Amino acid sequence: xxxxxxxxxxxxxxxxxxxxxxxxxxxxxxxxxxxxxxxxxxxxxxxxxxxxxxxxxxxxxxxxxxxxxxxxxxxxxxxxxxxxxxxxxxxxxxxxxxxxxxxxxxxxxxxxxxxxxxxxxxxxxxxxxxxxxxxxxxxxxxxxxxxxxxxxxxxxxxxxxxxxxxxxxxxxxxxxxxxxxxxxxxxxxxxxxxxxxxxxxxxxxxxxxxxxxxxxxxxxxxxx
Amino acid sequence: xxxxxxxxxxxxxxxxxxxxxxxxxxxxxxxxxxxxxxxxxxxxxxxxxxxxxxxxxxxxxxxxxxxxxxxxxxxxxxxxxxxxxxxxxxxxxxxxxxxxxxxxxxxxxxxxxxxxxxxxxxxxxxxxxxxxxxxxxxxxxxxxxxxxxxxxxxxxxxxxxxxxxxxxxxxxxxxxxxxxxxxxxxxxxxxxxxxxxxxxxxxxxxxxxxxxxxxxxxxxxxxx
DNA sequence: TTTAAAATGATAGTAATACTATTATTATTT
DNA sequence: AAATAATAATAGTATTACTATCATTTTAAA
Numbered sequence: 001x002x003x004x005x006x007x008x009x010x011x012x013x014x015x016x017x018x019x020x021x022x023x024x025x026x027x028x029x030x031x032x033x034x035x036x037x038x039x040x041x042x043x044x045x046x047x048x049x050x051x052x053x054x055x056x057x058x059x060x061x062x063x064x065x066x067x068x069x070x071x072x073x074x075x076x077x078x079x080x081x082x083x084x085x086x087x088x089x090x091x092x093x094x095x096x097x098x099x100x101x102x103x104x105x106x107x108x109x110x111x112x113x114x115x116x117x118x119x120x121x122x123x124x125x126x127x128x129x130x131x132x133x134x135x136x137x138x139x140x141x142x143x144x145x146x147x148x149x150x151x152x153x154x155x156x157x158x159x160x161x162x163x164x165x166x167x168x169x170x171x172x173x174x175x176x177x178x179x180x181x182x183x184x185x186x187x188x189x190x191x192x193x194x195x196x197x198x199x200x201x202x203x204x205x206x207x208x209x210x211x212x213x214x215x216x217x218x219x220x221x222x223x224x
Numbered sequence: 225x226x227x228x229x230x231x232x233x234x235x236x237x238x239x240x241x242x243x244x245x246x247x248x249x250x251x252x253x254x255x256x257x258x259x260x261x262x263x264x265x266x267x268x269x270x271x272x273x274x275x276x277x278x279x280x281x282x283x284x285x286x287x288x289x290x291x292x293x294x295x296x297x298x299x300x301x302x303x304x305x306x307x308x309x310x311x312x313x314x315x316x317x318x319x320x321x322x323x324x325x326x327x328x329x330x331x332x333x334x335x336x337x338x339x340x341x342x343x344x345x346x347x348x349x350x351x352x353x354x355x356x357x358x359x360x361x362x363x364x365x366x367x368x369x370x371x372x373x374x375x376x377x378x379x380x381x382x383x384x385x386x387x388x389x390x391x392x393x394x395x396x397x398x399x400x401x402x403x404x405x406x407x408x409x410x411x412x413x414x415x416x417x418x419x420x421x422x423x424x425x426x427x428x429x430x431x432x433x434x435x436x437x438x439x440x441x442x443x444x445x446x447x448x
Numbered sequence: 449t450t451t452a453a454a455a456t457g458a459t460a461g462t463a464a465t466a467c468t469a470t471t472a473t474t475a476t477t478t
Numbered sequence: 479a480a481a482t483a484a485t486a487a488t489a490g491t492a493t494t495a496c497t498a499t500c501a502t503t504t505t506a507a508a
Contacts, residue, residue, distance in 0.1 A: 016455090023456075039363035044494065055457055060496070133357060139263035141418040154421045172424065173437045179415060179422040180408050180441070187407055188400055194365045197378045198403040200396065213397045217404070220444040240484090247485075268465065279486055284467070 005114035007079050012147040013072045016062045026052045027062055029118040031069055036123045040070060040131045071135045071149055077128050078152035080114065080121070081105060082159060087113050095166035096219075102160055103214045106185035107207050129186045157182065168222045177221055185214055229338035231303050236371040237296045240286045250276045251286055253342040255293055260347045264294060264355045295359045295373055301352050302376035304338065304345070305329060306383060311337050319390035320443075326384055327438045330409035331431050353410045381406065392446045401445055409438055 006019065018024030030051040035043045043066060045059045052059070063069045084105055089098040104110045108125050136150060144150065160181065161174035171177070188210055191198040201209045230243065242248030254275040259267045267290060269283045276283070287293045308329055313322040328334045332349050360374060368374065384405065385398035395401070412434055415422040425433045 021455080041362060045496090046494075055459090056495090057458085057497085058456060061455080065495075130361060133361065136419065137354060137357065137414075138265060145419060150419060154419070157422050173433075173440065174424065175421065176412055176415075176423045176425070176437050177441075180404075180412065183411055184404050184408065188404070190361075191400075191403060195360065195369060195374060195378070197399065198381050199400045200398065201400070209397075213400050216397065217401075217441070217445055220447075221441055223444075245484080269467090270465075279488090280466090281468085281487085282485060285484085289466075 003114050005080070005083070005116050007076055007083075007116075009072065009076065009079075010148055010151065013068060013075060013149060014063055015060075018062050018072070023052070023054060023058065024062055025118040026054075027059055027069075028073065029120075032073055032120060032124050032127060035070070035073075035131060036127050040066070040134060067135075067138065067140075070131060071144065073124060074128055074132045074135045075149060075152050076119070077121075077124055077132075078156050080116075082152065082156045083114060084110065084112070085156070085159060089163070095163050098163045099167065099218055100215070102163065102181070103185070103211055103218070106182060106214070107189070107211055109207060109211070129190050132186065133183075164218075164222055171222055173221075177218065181214065181218055184217070185210075188213065227338050229304070229307070229340050231300055231307075231340075233296065233300065233303075234372055234375065237292060237299060237373060238287055239284075242286050242296070247276070247278060247282065248286055249342040250278070251283055251293075252297065253344075256297055256344060256348050256351060259294070259297075259355060260351050264290070264358060291359075291362070291364075294355060295368065297348060298352055298356045298359045299373060299376050300343070301345075301348055301356075302380050304340075306376065306380045307338060308334065308336070309380070309383060313387070319387050322387045323391070323442055324439070326387065326405070327409070327435055327442070330406060330438070331413065331435055333431060333435070353414050356410065357407075388442075388446055395446055397445075401442065405438065405442055408441070409434075412437065 009017075009019070011017070016024065018028050027048065031048055034048055034051055038047070045063075045066060046056045049056045049059055063072065085102065088101045088105070088110060092098050092101070101110065108122070112121055136144070136153075138144075157175055157178045160178035164171055164174040164177055188199055188201070189207075192201045192203070192210065196203050199210075200213075233241075233243070235241070240248065242252050251272065255272055258272055258275055262271070269287075269290060270280045273280045273283055287296065309326065312325045312329070312334060316322050316325070325334065332346070336345055360368070360377075362368075381399055381402045384402035388395055388398040388401055412423055412425070413431075416425045416427070416434065420427045423434075424437075
């Protein structure tokens with residue numbers, strides 16, 4: 001069973017809703033692919049226009065600039081992740097099981113339950129790992145934050161924090177642990193692939209050691 | 225007592241050693257200030273040349289591009305941090321105390337023991353928090369890594385990992401915990417200032433809660 | 449079904465960025 | 479004092495990051 005999914009995005013993320021037109025969806029689709037292939041620094045709207053078979057000017061009608069597009073797709077990812085989290089923890093009783101789901105979601109080890117025809121979530125996950133932080137590591141954070149652009153990330157963080165509190169209602173740092181878990185999952189995956197000496201996982205494809213590390217970190221931290 | 229310090233940098237980081245000339249040191253000095261002020265994205269060599277009172281072309285004789293300059297200064301920071309760590313843990317017996325030093329160093333709560341006239345380490349710390357990750361989050365990681373550009377970061381990470389193993393020789397993830405601690409310290413400081421809802425620290429200036437969080441995370445993780 | 453409105457494509461253009469090259473001038477070293 | 483090296487001044491190129499205009503196509507409303 002898979003569910004059709006349409007995520008309603010904050011209108012401040014775009015000039016024209018990319019989800020409402022064929023061209024818009026193509027911008028997202030090829031944008032994800034191109035950013036993944038050449039990296040955010042080398043990515044330009046001109047190159048994207050070539051891929052899409054459209055023009056630079058047309059893409060600028062959808063997004064103010066490439067940074068907004070990056071914020072759009074990473075934000076989309078956080079929203080989707082929260083949906084997945086809700087879905088997969090729905091029938092679980094024990095917070096311990098829910099945390100296992102959180103960790104498996106962050107390491108992309110959970111079967112995707114939602115269909116979105118034009119978004120390749122595995123590639124998108126790769127972008128979030130490599131480029132995701134660049135969405136908020138800018139001089140515009142404060143302004144973007146006021147426009148609520150990071151709300152989905154905060155919502156996800158808060159939801160995870162609440163699960164932590166289920167397990168240990170006395171825990172003093174649920175949000176910090178949640179954001180640390182999210183960031184650490186991604187960063188350690190990046191290190192594992194590109195700077196393995198910063199980890200203890202070796203360069204094998206296995207995600208098992210990473211999952212164990214994240215579980216260790218989380219549960220040790222929560223059991224006071 | 226303060227010690228004069230000169231850090232020998234990997235020659236692959238620069239075209240001409242900025243530490244060998246007045247102009248070179250000015251490039252580092254004003255580079256740090258300017259990146260901090262306007263952010264790495266808006267930072268250009270032309271603007272830097274204005275600040276320094278020199279020309280774009282002259283700066284290009286020192287650094288291939290602005291990304292190399294960023295890598296240079298962040299790498300300098302890691303080397304300096306390792307020196308500080310060695311210095312401050314020198315006479316300590318118990319690994320517990322050493323870890324406390326590590327955490328205080330990462331949150332900039334330790335008195336600096338080294339003088340470097342042209343580098344403002346407090347501003348540099350700010351850059352490492354906001355822009356530091358951009359040094360390795362690029363499509364050039366692998367190549368840069370082969371040129372050993374990230375060695376100081378790995379060395380620091382390894383040194384911290386060894387301290388962890390002193391406390392718990394059985395611990396399976398010393399390097400991952402070390403890199404997580406470093407990254408988390410910086411990221412949580414960033415969140416605290418710009419996206420406080422991702423933390424539990426509030427927006428007050430106090431670093432005490434952050435230090436407690438990092439201590440909690442580290443010691444709980446290590447005591448098996 | 450026609451008409452109006454909206455979206456797109458094609459094209460052009462501007463200011464800034466990210467460089468490279470050349471030559472004259474100023475320091476430094478021998 | 480001559481040779482060498484570093485810098486300043488200047489110019490120039492390709493690319494980036496946009497904005498503007500207008501003709502054409504697509505979509506929606508009357």
